[in-house]
Amino acid sequence: MKPVIGITMGDAAGIGPEIIVKALKDVSIYEQCKPIVIGDAKILARANQITKSELTIRSISNVQEAVSRHGTIDCINMDLLPPDLPFGKVSAIAGDAAFQFLSHAVELAKKGDIQAICTAPLSKEALHKGGHMYPGHTEILADLTGTEDYAMMLSSPKLKVIHITTHVGLIKAIEMINPERTYKVIKLAHETLTKAGKENPSIAVCGINPHAGENGLFGNGEEEEKLIPGIRKAQLEGINVSGPHPADTLFFRAVRGDFDIVVACYHDQGHAPVKVLGLEAGVNITVGLKGGIIRTSVDHGTAFDIAGKNFADERSMIEAIRVAVELAPKS
Numbered sequence: 001m002k003p004v005i006g007i008t009m010g011d012a013a014g015i016g017p018e019i020i021v022k023a024l025k026d027v028s029i030y031e032q033c034k035p036i037v038i039g040d041a042k043i044l045a046r047a048n049q050i051t052k053s054e055l056t057i058r059s060i061s062n063v064q065e066a067v068s069r070h071g072t073i074d075c076i077n078m079d080l081l082p083p084d085l086p087f088g089k090v091s092a093i094a095g096d097a098a099f100q101f102l103s104h105a106v107e108l109a110k111k112g113d114i115q116a117i118c119t120a121p122l123s124k125e126a127l128h129k130g131g132h133m134y135p136g137h138t139e140i141l142a143d144l145t146g147t148e149d150y151a152m153m154l155s156s157p158k159l160k161v162i163h164i165t166t167h168v169g170l171i172k173a174i175e176m177i178n179p180e181r182t183y184k185v186i187k188l189a190h191e192t193l194t195k196a197g198k199e200n201p202s203i204a205v206c207g208i209n210p211h212a213g214e215n216g217l218f219g220n221g222e223e224e225e226k227l228i229p230g231i232r233k234a235q236l237e238g239i240n241v242s243g244p245h246p247a248d249t250l251f252f253r254a255v256r257g258d259f260d261i262v263v264a265c266y267h268d269q270g271h272a273p274v275k276v277l278g279l280e281a282g283v284n285i286t287v288g289l290k291g292g293i294i295r296t297s298v299d300h301g302t303a304f305d306i307a308g309k310n311f312a313d314e315r316s317m318i319e320a321i322r323v324a325v326e327l328a329p330k331s
Helices: 016-023 027-032 041-050 092-111 124-129 137-145 170-176 179-195 222-236 247-256 267-276 315-327
Strands: 004-008 034-039 056-060 072-077 116-119 151-156 159-163 203-206 241-245 261-264 283-287 295-298
Touching (some): 004 092, 004 315, 016 041, 016 315, 027 034, 034 041, 034 092, 041 056, 041 072, 092 116, 092 137, 137 283, 137 295, 151 179, 151 267, 159 179, 159 247, 179 203, 179 222, 179 283, 203 247, 283 315, 295 315
Parallel strands (some): 004 034, 004 116, 034 072, 116 295, 159 261, 203 241, 203 261
Antiparallel strands (some): 151 283
């Protein structure tokens, strides 16, 4: 059975509505899943005109009303925005609406009406103006689901990476790494890929230092202190994990197919290899949310400067939907 993917509109003053419409022109999306937009039908209709699409925007009130047919976009219409919402401007009403779209998607996921959430970008400034003081999607999702242990995962067609730490400085990141966090991220990687149907996924952990410390030659024993105990704990549970491996060769090996996913220790260690493979193919994923909720997202922002001009590239949205289908629970 095809999974139902809830696509949230994000900040409607940005390119979110445009990339959604452009992505849903692709018949392959409907061959993989049943996409349902959670947003504002009149804004989607405006994006339909801007992109010179000939799709039908169908306003519905619940998932059960969806027809899931190529040529028709089913939109759970929350009707929160004015029809003349200005493009490219930060506004409280758009920030609040973006939050409400996501909140509704979480409720649908909790009920099992949708199997994954795929998000268009939001503006953090608009979100704050709208009264929601979160750094972004991930923190909202963690709060709405009551989740404490979660991780950021990046995916491209050739490489998957999950992070022990993300948006902190390098010195702080190394301080934050410890055996328990290492173990938890390995376990999240294993559980996420297993639920997606990958049997006994192969997981490789990056070293912190050059050459993974080379037996104490580089660094101050961070691998032995912070990584190896967590790796061994996971191995004792039967998880197929190895490392720490030197990062300078590990990503090449993963792209070659030696491993299903790489555990990166800090932001740039994991982000740079994925983005070198192509920004249009990168997908940001939140894993570990309570209830097994999977969330994928485009790997770019609201692009206020080109909103409403039909310049937006939908390829990251198409890939984000594809990865949501891939990672959606199979049972």
